[in-house]
Amino acid sequence: MESCKPLAIFFEAISRDARICSTHIGLFAAILNYWQVNGFPVPMRAYAHEIMPLAKIAASTTYHRCIRDLHDFGYIFYEPSYKRNQPSSIYLKTEMSDDE
Template sequence: MEAFRPIAGFFEAIRNDGRICITHIGIYAALVQYWQENDFAHPMEAYSYEIMRLAKISASTTYHKCVRDLHDFGYLRYEPSFKRNQRSRIYLRYF
């Protein structure tokens, strides 16, 4: 049951947030899945294509816009690396 706590907390937090769309939810769910697959590393480090594959998103502009939105809205902290050979850091917010 511990594995579902981040998702349940996220859904409670976005309940009345009209800025969040299905793409944001898909990316957040993919991030939680990636976090679990990588032994709950905090911060997690990931390439955008790894998360995009899990979230079933093919456009990198959509991914980057939604991740920046989630960062700006306070649902996670995103530290992009801006380097092709270095993963970006992502901190999930605990609700």
């Protein structure tokens, strides 16, 4: 059940984080599902248009705001490509420190 570790860590951490809303949770769940379906790659490489439908996010501005929030809050490491023909990189955290 090692594949569930990032989800357990995420839910433990967000229980103390008032900044996280349901859209962040849905996006994180979609990222985790995409990661599992694609064989647990490190880093996970994905386009926004692949993740957005899984997270039930229709607006790209919402997706980019939430994925940047997850990065800024320390739940993922997000490396945008800024190129239409190159996917962005997403790293899932396998541990959370006490200050996050």
